[in-house]
Amino acid sequence: MNGDSGKMWMYVEGSKRQFPGFEQAGIPVLRDWSNVMPNDCVMLADSPTPTVDRISKKFQGSKFGASPWLLNDRAAEVSNLTTAEVERRLRREGVPARVGAVELSGSATPITVAVWGLDAVEVRRVKSGGGQIFSGVKSIGGIAADRTIYSADQAIWKPAATLSVRALYVLGLDFGQVDVLLNDKGKLTVTGISPIMKIAGQEGKRKLADSISSFAADWSRESANGVEAALGADPEFVLLSPEGRIVPASRYFSPEGDAGCDSIRIRGEKRWPLVELRPRPSFEPAQVTADVRRLLRVAAKRTVGAKLSWRAGALPVPGLPLGGHVHLSGAALTGERLRALDSAVGLPLRLLEPPMAAMRRPRYGSLGDVRRQPHGGFEYRTPPSWLVSPRLALGALALAKVAAEHSRELSSHRPLDDDRNRDAFYIGDRTLLLSAADTIYEAIKQTRGYINYREPIDFLFESISKGQSWDESADIRLKWRIPIP
Numbered sequence: 499m500n501g502d503s504g505k506m507w508m509y510v511e512g513s514k515r516q517f518p519g520f521e522q523a524g525i526p527v528l529r530d531w532s533n534v535m536p537n538d539c540v541m542l543a544d545s546p547t548p549t550v551d552r553i554s555k556k557f558q559g560s561k562f563g564a565s566p567w568l569l570n571d572r573a574a575e576v577s578n579l580t581t582a583e584v585e586r587r588l589r590r591e592g593v594p595a596r597v598g599a600v601e602l603s604g605s606a607t608p609i610t611v612a613v614w615g616l617d618a619v620e621v622r623r624v625k626s627g628g629g630q631i632f633s634g635v636k637s638i639g640g641i642a643a644d645r646t647i648y649s650a651d652q653a654i655w656k657p658a659a660t661l662s663v664r665a666l667y668v669l670g671l672d673f674g675q676v677d678v679l680l681n682d683k684g685k686l687t688v689t690g691i692s693p694i695m696k697i698a699g700q701e702g703k704r705k706l707a708d709s710i711s712s713f714a715a716d717w718s719r720e721s722a723n724g725v726e727a728a729l730g731a732d733p734e735f736v737l738l739s740p741e742g743r744i745v746p747a748s749r750y751f752s753p754e755g756d757a758g759c760d761s762i763r764i765r766g767e768k769r770w771p772l773v774e775l776r777p778r779p780s781f782e783p784a785q786v787t788a789d790v791r792r793l794l795r796v797a798a799k800r801t802v803g804a805k806l807s808w809r810a811g812a813l814p815v816p817g818l819p820l821g822g823h824v825h826l827s828g829a830a831l832t833g834e835r836l837r838a839l840d841s842a843v844g845l846p847l848r849l850l851e852p853p854m855a856a857m858r859r860p861r862y863g864s865l866g867d868v869r870r871q872p873h874g875g876f877e878y879r880t881p882p883s884w885l886v887s888p889r890l891a892l893g894a895l896a897l898a899k900v901a902a903e904h905s906r907e908l909s910s911h912r913p914l915d916d917d918r919n920r921d922a923f924y925i926g927d928r929t930l931l932l933s934a935a936d937t938i939y940e941a942i943k944q945t946r947g948y949i950n951y952r953e954p955i956d957f958l959f960e961s962i963s964k965g966q967s968w969d970e971s972a973d974i975r976l977k978w979r980i981p982i983p
Contacts, residue, residue, distance in 0.1 A: 504537035504721030506714040511542075522707035525714065537721040537906065538566045539714075541673075542573060565910055567834055569672040573693035576669050584669065587917065588688055590924055591668045592860030593661065595688040599679065607680040609654070611662035612695045612702060614673040614709050616831060616868070618659030620702030621648040624677075647699045654680065661686050667866045670915065672833050716830035727902040728875070729786050729895055730779040730825030733885045734760060734772045735810040735974060736818060737801070744815060747773040750800045757796045762818075771818065773797060773808075775885070779825065783895035783951065787888055791978055794885075798980050805983075811970035812855030812863065812882035819858035820883035822891075824898045827875030831868065835905040836878075840865045841912040841938045842901035844880040847894060848923055849931055849962045851882060852970055856926050858882075865914060865923065886968040887977035893958040896951035897942070904945040911941035935962055 507528035528540060576584070581598040588595035612620040623646040648655050662676035665688050677690035697703050737745040747759035748770035760774040775797070777789035797808075813819050824843070829835060844865055855863075867879040884894040901908065913919045913934030922930035939959045942948050948955060975982050 504539060504717050505535065506710075506717055507534065507538060507540045508543050509540050522703060523710035523714070525710060534566050536565055539569065539717055540566055541569045541710075542571060567906075567909060570674070570693050572670040573674075576671060576691065576693055584691060587920075588665055588668055590860065590921070591664075591864050591866075593665050593668060593688055594686065595665075596679070597689060597691070599687070599689045605682050608689075609648075609658055609678050609680055609686075610696075611658050611676045611678065612674075612697055612706070613659075613662050613666050613676060614695070614706055615713060616663050616667070616833060616836070617709055618655070618662060619705040619709060620697055620699060621655050621658050622646060622698055622702075623648065647702070649701075657686055661688065664866065665691060667833065667836070713830070713832070716832075720830065721906070725829045725903045726781060727829040727899055728779050728781050728827045729783060729899055730777065730827070730875075731786060731790070731823060731895070732760075732774050732776050732825070732877075733790065733810070733822040733883045733891070734774050734820045735808050735883060735885050736772060736815055736820065738807040738809060738815070740805050740807075744771050744818065745804075745806060746771055750804070751797070757793045757800065772820070779827070783892055783899055783954070786895055787892045790885070790891060791888065791980075794975070794978050794980050798975070803983065807973045808975055809970060809972075810883040810885035810974045811968055812851045813858050814970040816857075819862040821862070821879060822881040822884040822894065824878045824881060824895065825871060825875055826878060826898065826902050827871075827873060829875075829902045829905075831870060831876040832905075834909055835902060836866055836868055837912050837915065838901040838905035838908045839878050839898065840880065841914045841934075842908060842942060843878070843894060843897045845914060845923065845931065845938060846897065846935060846958050846962060847881050847884070849928070849935055850890070850958065850967055852967045853926070855882065855970070856924075859924060865920065885974050885978075886970070886972075887974070889954065889957055889977075890968060893954040896954045897958070900942055900945055900947040900951060900955070904942075904947050907945050908938070908941050911937055913937045932962070935959065 506525050508525045509528040525541065528534065534540060585595045585597040588597070608624050610622050610624050611618050658678055661678060665676050666672075666674050669691060671691075671693050673695055674691065674693040675695050676688060679687045679689050681687070697706060737747060739745050746769065751757060751759040751773055753759055753761070753770070756776045756778070758774055758776065759770045760772040761768050761770045762772065763769070775790055775793040777786050777793060780786050780789070809815065810820060863880055863882060865880060869877045869879060871877055878898065881894055884890045914923065919930055919934045921927070922934070942955065973982060
């Protein structure tokens with residue numbers, strides 16, 4: 499941030515439409531692009547073909563300088579995609595999709611979800627008289643008059659909202675509308691995407707206004723004062739017997755506590771195979787890493803006398819993916835920040851993982867995997883378990899801190915905004931990914947945060963340049979210098 503308080507604008511190109519919720523939030527309408535400053539944020543409210551060149555040219559002076567965030571600046575690109583390409587991109591990242599599908603059987607329920615930012619503001623069921631037809635990409639079909647608006651406490655809200663937020667994020671949109679189909683088995687499938695949002699009820703308009711107002715306040719505060727992100731984590735590892743079998747973590751750890759166990763469901767049955775460490779939050783990556791070492795020593799005392807091997811990484815045991823989720827607080831969860839984390843954390847770790855680790859995607863380890871936390875922060879869930887070594891742990895946490903605190907400076911240099919690099923991320927095209935890593939590394943080095951964490955960040959990128967990957971077959975206690983009995 500450059501210390502200038504960022505302002506939020508709404509831009510409507512050649513339209514006299516009203517935008518309930520936008521107006522209620524009190525966001526001024528942009529009339530003159532010369533009023534826009536580098537730390538401003540502009541909502542392109544109804545602009546399928548916005549002339550964004552006029553604003554980008556104004557901020558071409560510095561290679562790594564900040565430029566305004568134009569919300570939904572990719573709307574035109576998405577609107578011009580074929581339905582087949584939209585569906586391909588969604589499915590690539592684990593989003594179930596049949597784009598353009600029309601359900602005539604009456605056994606499925608069409609639902610439309612309005613999304614702003616990373617939150618749903620309205621979820622509604624839509625019906626028509628002769629079969630169930632509803633809007634999709636390029637306004638395929640049409641929204642019928644008979645609507646039922648769901649409340650946030652109804653069971654369908656959360657899964658429909660989660661799927662819709664992810665669908666828009668995957669396509670590079672910051673707000674819009676998603677059509678999903680709920681079948682008789684309870685499965686949701688995306689059938690349409692639109693960058694233009696329509697709100698049917700007053701509660702949805704209120705939620706939209708509240709979301710925009712909250713975002714504008716956070717944006718202004720962060721752009722003026724900067725961001726200091728506190729870090730937490732809950733990395734996992736697995737215990738193996740001398741025969742290579744999984745030993746339940748619940749044999750030695752309880753679900754509670756800072757060194758505990760975590761559960762998964764296998765064929766509907768809840769099991770507890772994972773050890774999960776919960777270090778104390780800190781503003782410093784080194785302090786979190788030190789507390790992880792402390793908890794590994796606690797784990798060693800709990801398992802004393804047992805002949806076990808401790809494994810971490812992405813997929814040290816087939817069928818059991820591990821996470822190295824990073825918790826962040828003191829930084830608002832925005833699409834810009836999440837995209838910075840994907841390029842600055844998810845991408846480098848992707849290049850350091852062994853080849854077999856890719857098998858966990860797209861169900862686990864997909865880009866943009868995030869969850870809000872009750873404490874007010876959020877959990878970035880894309881990384882695998884970086885407990886493989888203390889240097890990997892420190893580097894991953896340092897990258898997360900820099901990305902969270904300097905997402906504005908990184909906004910114009912995110913290689914994973916390019917769909918070719920997203921393809922490379924999922925299929926493992928190292929040639930493209932190495933070039934992408936060079937791009938984000940150069941951008942990271944221009945941030946003020948890089949100076950504080952240069953050594954652990956350089957270590958990761960130097961390892962990438964050497965073609966190195968971590969070893970998921972090794973006992974993690976060796977690198978952490980935890981005695982092995």
